Amino acid sequence: AQSVAQPEDQVNVAEGNPLTVKCTYSVSGNPYLFWYVQYPNRGLQFLLKYITGDNLVKGSYGFEAEFNKSQTSFHLKKPSALVSDSALYFCAVRDIPPHDYKLSFGAGTTVTVRA
Amino acid sequence: DVKVTQSSRYLVKRTGEKVFLECVQDMDHENMFWYRQDPGLGLRLIYFSYDxxxxxxxxxxxxYSVSREKKERFSLILESASTNQTSMYLCASRSGGKMNTEAFFGQGTRLTVV
Structure with a gap:
């Protein structure tokens, strides 16, 4: 089965500094990868996805992610973090047919951006 | 914008009660999902409906069991609630047929079973 791992439970950065949230994947075939963000007591919001094409994917709120096939990684990045980026971030991968309706999620990374 | 609405934000139920969690989406999506979210475990899929x-x-x-009598509504049922079902429950929907479509989530229902 397809899976993703988020190796860091927590990431702490100062406002204005670059933010990176790590995700590695294990898949058979071509991966369909997603990033979601969850603000406190809210549902998940879609940030961006990699399907095919350019390895650098741009998404919502100034976030981008770099797909790296050789390192099997899909790290989320933001050049200059804001306090309002403090949230829980999930990486996810779509499963392969016939279970391609499934999204498998990582355990999540809590990001804290200090002023 | 896609809207996925869960009927309750917070619920407190007693052990043994039958519990209904309701979810409605307004974008005519074929696929609907119920996930459970627990700290350190991410999201785990409980049930899925493709039509x-x-x-x-x-x-x-x-x-758990589920019911989907209408396309826009997907219900999660806890037949006899237990304390280990205390969790955050998330409903999601997506357009079917293509692997590249993202899922859209509701705001979540935090269920406490006492």
């Missing part, structure tokens, strides 16, 4: 009256078990279906 009206159609359902499939996810990774952790035990103790």
């Amino acid at each position: 009206v009256k159609m359902k499939e078990k996810g990774d952790i279906p035990e103790g």
Whole structure:
């Protein structure tokens, strides 16, 4: 089965500094990868996805992610973090047919951006 | 914008009660999902529905059932609530047919079973 791992439970950065949230994947075939963000007591919001094409994917709120096939990684990045980026971030991968309706999620990374 | 609405933000139920969690989406999506979110475990799929009256078990279906009588509505049922079902429950929907479509989530229902 397809899976993703988020190796860091927590990431702490100062406002204005670059933010990176790590995700590695294990898949058979071509991966369909997603990033979601969850603000406190809210549902998940879609940030961006990699399907095919350019390895650098741009998404919502100034976030981008770099797909790296050789390192099997899909790290989320933001050049200059804001306090309002403090949230829980999930990486996810779509499963392969016939279970391609499934999204498998990582355990999540809590990001804290200090002023 | 897609809207996925869960009927309750917070619920407190007693052990043994039958509990209904309701979810409605307004974008005519074929696929609907119920996930459970627990700290350190991410999201785990309970049940999935790919069309009206159609359902499939996810990774952790035990103790749960679902109902989809109309395309826009997907209900999660806890037949006899137990304390280990205390959790955050998230409903999601997506357009079917293509692997590249993202899922849209509701705001979540935090269920406490006492």
